[in-house]
Amino acid sequence: MEPSLLRRAVETARTTASELGLQVDDVRVVHNSDRVALRLLPCDVLARVAPSEHLAEAAFEVEVARRLADAGAPVGELDPRVAPRVQVRDAFAVSLWTYYEPVGTEITPADYADAFLRHHAALRRIDVDAPHFTDRVAVALAGVDDPERSPELPHADRAFLHDTLAGLSAAAGADRTRDQLLHGEPHPGNLLNTRRGPLFIDLATCCRGPIEFDLAHGPEAAAEHYPGADPALVHRCRALNWALFSAWRWRRDDRMPDRAHWRAEGLDRVRTALDRI
Structure with a gap:
């Protein structure tokens, strides 16, 4: 995302998480492309934020993740503290996920x-x-x-x-x-x-x-x-x-x-x- 759009995405993620009862004092960019992944602290949530034209794609991902977690798949899961759905705010689609601290060892x-x-x-x-x-x-x-x-x-x-x-x-x-x-x-x-x-x-x-x-x-x-x-x-x-x-x-x-x-x-x-x- 361009810097101005990224700033809006960061603020939208912060506001969305706060409205859902999660504490957000700091936001760190984990990945920036056509959509961004943001680590929200201290609630330690991974927010995925995309322009709202990608709403259908984001909703599909949330549904697949929910079903796979129930089926015991080795997948990153949605944050259990909020409803498993996409939030639409300020022309963005926001989904909230569990943040996993990476382990440094290589996957064989x-x-x-x-x-x-x-x-x-x-x-x-x-x-x-x-x-x-x-x-x-x-x-x-x-x-x-x-x-x-x-x-x-x-x-x-x-x-x-x-x-x-x-x-x-x-x-x-x-x-x-x-x-x-x-x-x-x-x-x-x-x-x-x-x-x-x-x-x-x-x-x-x-x-x-x-x-x-x-x-x-x-x-x-x-x-x-x-x-x-x-x-x-x-x-x-x-x-x-x-x-x-x-x-x-x-x-x-x-x-x-x-x-x-x-x-x-x-x-x-x-x-x-x-x-x-």
């Missing part, structure tokens, strides 16, 4: 795989209306194919991303009998190492597809510890995930820090992943 591939197994088992026990991962690919493909949405994407790279997204989406999504509910983007930044063990966060990307689509977001060695995973499909999904990442970076309105670097790096990662298929 075996522990990552164990978290995946428990998370996928819990996802099979809940029922939510989530899109198929190929729907997300279709959105990315539309942006790649539209020069007005991605005006700086060179012609050759546009054709390369189009062919990669279309081809890998069709290949990875061909067998719908393998599909189940997934996290959607369980990369290492979305798995916290806490005193409770590894916990998945950012649940708004929940979608349907094969478990290999999730595994391809994690460390490569993690898939080796996941019984029944198809290594070839993991490789295809890894290339597809990097193609999705690259497609988002070329959007005209993308706000990722160091975007120029990640535009080039993303395309390189796609090519490297394709070489392994």
Whole structure:
């Protein structure tokens, strides 16, 4: 968020939490992108604040988190002191979550795989209306194919991303009998190492597809510890995930820090992943 919008988001989080009976004397920015994560102290709440046009996405995330917590999934939970719903204030959607102090040790591939197994088992026990991962690919493909949405994407790279997204989406999504509910983007930044063990966060990307689509977001060695995973499909999904990442970076309105670097790096990662298929 731009500085002026961030200041409003911080004040909205402070006011919202205070109105719900939580004490807020200090606010610290944990993450700042199109939405922000704020640590509120001394109540020690994690507030996630997004512009209100993302209300539906925020409400979906809250509902998924609530159901997964009830199913015993290894996920970051909503703050139990307030109602499990999104608060709308001053053109922002605010949700309040439990803050987990991170543990400094690295999550091993075996522990990552164990978290995946428990998370996928819990996802099979809940029922939510989530899109198929190929729907997300279709959105990315539309942006790649539209020069007005991605005006700086060179012609050759546009054709390369189009062919990669279309081809890998069709290949990875061909067998719908393998599909189940997934996290959607369980990369290492979305798995916290806490005193409770590894916990998945950012649940708004929940979608349907094969478990290999999730595994391809994690460390490569993690898939080796996941019984029944198809290594070839993991490789295809890894290339597809990097193609999705690259497609988002070329959007005209993308706000990722160091975007120029990640535009080039993303395309390189796609090519490297394709070489392994």
